Amino acid sequence: MSDSASPRKHGKNAFFFVIVTVALDMLAFGLIIPVIPALIRELAHVTSEQATLWLGPLAATYAVMNFLFGPVMGALSDKFGRRPVLLASISTLAIDFLIMGFAHNIWILFLGRALSGISGATYSTANAYIADVTTTGDRGRAFGMIGAAFGFGFVFGPVIGGFLGEIDARAPFFAGAGLALINFLYGLIVLPESLAPENRRAFDIRRANPLGAVKHFSKLPHVGWFLIAAGIFMLAHTVFPSTWNVYSEIRYDWTPKEIGFSLGLVGVGAAVVQAGLMGLILDRLGTVRTALLGFGVNVVSLFAYAFASHGWMVYAIIPFGALGGVASPSLNSLMSTVTPANAQGELQGASSSLNAMAMIIGPLTMNGVLFAFTYEGAAVHFAGAAFLLAGLLTLLSLAPFLRGVAVNRDAIPADAD
Numbered sequence: 001m002s003d004s005a006s007p008r009k010h011g012k013n014a015f016f017f018v019i020v021t022v023a024l025d026m027l028a029f030g031l032i033i034p035v036i037p038a039l040i041r042e043l044a045h046v047t048s049e050q051a052t053l054w055l056g057p058l059a060a061t062y063a064v065m066n067f068l069f070g071p072v073m074g075a076l077s078d079k080f081g082r083r084p085v086l087l088a089s090i091s092t093l094a095i096d097f098l099i100m101g102f103a104h105n106i107w108i109l110f111l112g113r114a115l116s117g118i119s120g121a122t123y124s125t126a127n128a129y130i131a132d133v134t135t136t137g138d139r140g141r142a143f144g145m146i147g148a149a150f151g152f153g154f155v156f157g158p159v160i161g162g163f164l165g166e167i168d169a170r171a172p173f174f175a176g177a178g179l180a181l182i183n184f185l186y187g188l189i190v191l192p193e194s195l196a197p198e199n200r201r202a203f204d205i206r207r208a209n210p211l212g213a214v215k216h217f218s219k220l221p222h223v224g225w226f227l228i229a230a231g232i233f234m235l236a237h238t239v240f241p242s243t244w245n246v247y248s249e250i251r252y253d254w255t256p257k258e259i260g261f262s263l264g265l266v267g268v269g270a271a272v273v274q275a276g277l278m279g280l281i282l283d284r285l286g287t288v289r290t291a292l293l294g295f296g297v298n299v300v301s302l303f304a305y306a307f308a309s310h311g312w313m314v315y316a317i318i319p320f321g322a323l324g325g326v327a328s329p330s331l332n333s334l335m336s337t338v339t340p341a342n343a344q345g346e347l348q349g350a351s352s353s354l355n356a357m358a359m360i361i362g363p364l365t366m367n368g369v370l371f372a373f374t375y376e377g378a379a380v381h382f383a384g385a386a387f388l389l390a391g392l393l394t395l396l397s398l399a400p401f402l403r404g405v406a407v408n409r410d411a412i413p414a415d416a417d
Helices: 012-032 037-046 048-080 082-101 106-119 122-133 136-167 171-191 210-218 221-236 239-252 256-285 287-305 310-335 340-374 385-407
Strands: none
Touching: 012 082, 012 122, 012 136, 012 171, 012 340, 037 082, 048 082, 048 106, 048 122, 048 171, 048 310, 048 340, 082 122, 082 171, 106 171, 122 136, 122 221, 122 310, 122 340, 136 171, 136 256, 136 310, 210 239, 221 287, 221 340, 221 385, 239 256, 239 340, 256 287, 256 310, 287 385, 310 340, 310 385, 340 385
């Protein structure tokens, strides 16, 4: 089973494997969320309050490594093919969970999070694989399935992890390792290579480093404008993972159960829209208009969250806000459409780095704004300030997106416009 051989026929098993890879990676990641604080208390010998001081650096460690290695993995997949990079990333994820499961001090946990950041680059290679095996017309639907798989893991990971955590704080880590190992063995058997030899390119460290990858695409207006739009959009949407639990507790006095239930509904909504409605919307509107719909819905829903003064209003906004999930797959599809076949991995690597940069900067910014408008001595008290900022950033991201559409008028297929 040589990776250098010509790509085999891409059947349903190969596409299914990539979808399952993303779902299992996110599921495995979500498994550990409920038990990380308990493990920090055990390893660092601190109280629950002191444990929160370790959570930020742990999250930053993951994001920094993902930022650094996203374009490296993408460039390696352009050189050696998608299959070996995907399998290596999945095996690294399994090892990472075992390391954290057996950790005997807090620094081993940091090592595990660093490996998680590296193996998290699987997402960019999975997107490149999808771009290899789909036609331009089917690509938006395929990226929607990737988003749905991501949402599936986001919904069920923390729920299962909380259940396993009742048994033992380390049990979710071993469960995550088991899932990754099963996925690796499955991929070893069914996954063909997707990148044809003639579409491969030499590895160039100048284009494989995160700043180099973004700089390279910034010189290409047909891709650069879309990347700028994606970066601002990603930054805006860090408001959910970074502030939702604290924000809803401060503003609505929600319990952890209510917070978890609301996040579950967000994940279900995303999965329904991206897996069930994405294709229908694309057929009716085309890729560009679908993206514009997504941007518009996100702006309105973020502003609505900002001014939702009662908890019940949030539940009314969630179903509408889920429709905004069509924005990212559509934008990803447009970027992929105007990028050469031999640079798809590099594109997804640059996109992954932008996402990681957002995950480094966003939580600090959004939590800083939330604190500035909610602490006891704040000149102006407004708990929705972070969501208002996110809405303004999303509105701002429309400008480079529209510029990208304008400069790519000839490259975008008529049925996508």
